[in-house]
Amino acid sequence: MLSQLAVVETTDIGTGVTVKEFAVIRPGVRLGNNVIVHPHVVIETGVIIGDDVEIFPGAYIGKEPKSVKGVLARPISFEARTVIGPQVSIGPGAVVYYDVEIGEASLIGDGASIREKSRIGTRSVIGRHVTVNYNCQVGDRTKVMDHSWLAGNMRIGNDVFISGGVLTTNDNMLGGKGYSDDRVQGPYIADGVMIGVAVAILPGVTIGKNAIIGAGAVVTRDVEPHTVVMGVPARFKKFVSDPARDIDIREAESEQEQEQEQEQV
Numbered sequence: 001m002l003s004q005l006a007v008v009e010t011t012d013i014g015t016g017v018t019v020k021e022f023a024v025i026r027p028g029v030r031l032g033n034n035v036i037v038h039p040h041v042v043i044e045t046g047v048i049i050g051d052d053v054e055i056f057p058g059a060y061i062g063k064e065p066k067s068v069k070g071v072l073a074r075p076i077s078f079e080a081r082t083v084i085g086p087q088v089s090i091g092p093g094a095v096v097y098y099d100v101e102i103g104e105a106s107l108i109g110d111g112a113s114i115r116e117k118s119r120i121g122t123r124s125v126i127g128r129h130v131t132v133n134y135n136c137q138v139g140d141r142t143k144v145m146d147h148s149w150l151a152g153n154m155r156i157g158n159d160v161f162i163s164g165g166v167l168t169t170n171d172n173m174l175g176g177k178g179y180s181d182d183r184v185q186g187p188y189i190a191d192g193v194m195i196g197v198a199v200a201i202l203p204g205v206t207i208g209k210n211a212i213i214g215a216g217a218v219v220t221r222d223v224e225p226h227t228v229v230m231g232v233p234a235r236f237k238k239f240v241s242d243p244a245r246d247i248d249i250r251e252a253e254s255e256q257e258q259e260q261e262q263e264q265v
Contacts, residue, residue, distance in 0.1 A: 009026050043062060053084055060095045062096070062098055065115065093111045103140065132150045142160040143160070158191045169186070170203045187206070188205070194213070199217050212228045217229060226239055
């Protein structure tokens, strides 16, 4: 069902599609079967929407990256094409730029922003108001919780959990030396990592497989696989004895409390 109050300029439309009032769908968009497009959604030319996708009110799919002349140090390049896989849900107010791919059955939360050259895996979650910057790679079954910020040029593996309010960075010079792909690099987060709330991770840091980062930590250097780190700066607390995730976090928390008490004495 296509609302008479919607602007639908494409003819590449599958069966069972619903486009509600005041949505705008440009020429060259491909809508798969059983797609639902809610009011005030804008989908630009070159966007491919898979089967059983639902896009909630006010989302913008296929935004062109732009900058005021001389303001952005990083040169903008992108392909005017975005692919949304089957069974994806895109929340109200989300903005998905050109040159983005989102894998099957992933959830994009309300107000999330996904920049150009980024790839989101299958069955992953990008939470409410999460920013995924340019050229971010997010693996399969990975969850990035609300209000986290993923820096440009970073890699996140499969089965990763990133809690709310986590911040990552990609430039130790804070923009003072301009931009280069070789130097401006975000963290690398390997498979199975768990990151607590409000953690900050510095540029170029590698967090090894199945590592755990305690809440509020500031990660300034590489973290070994199967370890727990906590504090400011983050320090080793214990090994993860069971990579299958049977972990007693309280033991590490107790060690941290004892260390703080000794420092106070």
